[in-house]
Amino acid sequence: MTSACNRRANLSGSSSAPSSPKRCASTKHSAKRDSMPANSFSTFCNAACSRAPSSSKLLTNILLFSVLACYWFSRTLSKRIRLVQLKVHRMSEGDYLAGDDLSQLGDDELGILAKDVAGLSNRLADSEMSRKQMLSDISHELRSPLARLEVATELTRDYAPNATHYLDRIQKESTRMNELIGQIIHIQSLQMQRYVARPEDCESIDIAMLLDEIGQDVSFEFYDKHVEWQSLRNKDNSSDDELSYLIIGNREQLHSAFENVIRNAFIHSNSHSIVSSKIETIKLTHQTSTLKISIIDQGAGIDNDNLERIFQPFVRLDASRQRPTSPTANSTANKTRKKEDGYGLGLAIAQAIIAAHKGQISARNREDGVTGLVVEIVLPVST
Secondary structure, three states, rough: OOOHHEEEEHHHHHHHHHHHHHHHHHHHHHHHHHHHHHHHHHHHHHHHHHHHHHHHHHHHHHHHHHHHHHHHHHHHHHHHHHHHHHHHHHHOOOOHHHHHHHHHHOOOOHHHHHHHHHHHHEEEEEEEEHHHHHHHHHHHHHHHHHHHHHHHHHHHHHHHHHHHHHHHHHHHHHHHHHHHHHHHHHHHHHHOOOOOOHHHHHHEHHHHHHHHHHHHHHHHHOHHHEEEEEEOOOOOOOOOOEEEEEEEHHHHHHHHHHHHHHHHHHOOOOOOOEEEEEEEEEEOOOOOOOEEEEEEEEOOOOHHHHHOHHHOOOOOOOOOHOOOOOOOOOHHHHHHHHEEEEHOHHHHHHHHHHOOOOEEEEEEOOOOOOOEEEEEEEEOOOO
């Protein structure tokens, strides 16, 4: 019985022999893991876990540095492009010396383009000055034959007393031509002064006082038209600094410019109306600011297509902007009005003077429910 049982046990042990290698391998790995020291296993896990966050942090830093570098580069490039764009825009408006400082913008492709723009700016300025100088020289040369013509006309009166009517006509046209040439020379000299500044002719000017002085004088000249001069500045505002109304310029020239604009407003305003002035200080930066002076009339206004043309020489608009003031207007006002409207140079002279002082002048129709014209003049404030 015992031997039989042993044989069964041996047979069962021999039948299960093929499955023993797998069990033995698993047992070996388990034994090896169990035999590994506890401290070595934890060190291996910590090293594996700490290596991944370190790589992620490095990648984040590189990405952040790249974003900051791209932002700095784009801001620098955009600033230079905007500078070139601003200079070209000013050149397109007639300020040909605006691009003179672009030659120091760099040596890359944009810097080379800026240098070419600076060279073009200088050539345009030289060409414009040469053209104005030539026109001024021609105007001066025309005065000589006109002066001889006037002398000949006076001598002819003694030999042809019956031709007085015709001689008077010749004298009148010669005088008109002489005055016209004088106005042309005056405009050209002002426009050339824009490129050849003379600081010794400039002084500090209180625009508020200058406007009031001119307004009162012109109002007296047109007293029979009953047009009132009014200042819209808020004199009760204690925050307004009187120094903010000071500019540096040529007093005589600015007086002429504002007088032309204000007289033009009185000429074209309706009887028993108001011509007003308004001064505003506009802050550009912490260090710079400008004055915006508005001369507002109560006339018929101007067609929008002609708002820019009124500052060009020899431009005369239709009768809606040239109506007579009143049947009882005095002779001085009529003479002045005829001269200004006849030549069409008053606002052109004002534009040349304002441009010579680094300012701008423009016109627009009123939008407050009252017909009329608003002439706006912007000048830099003295610092």
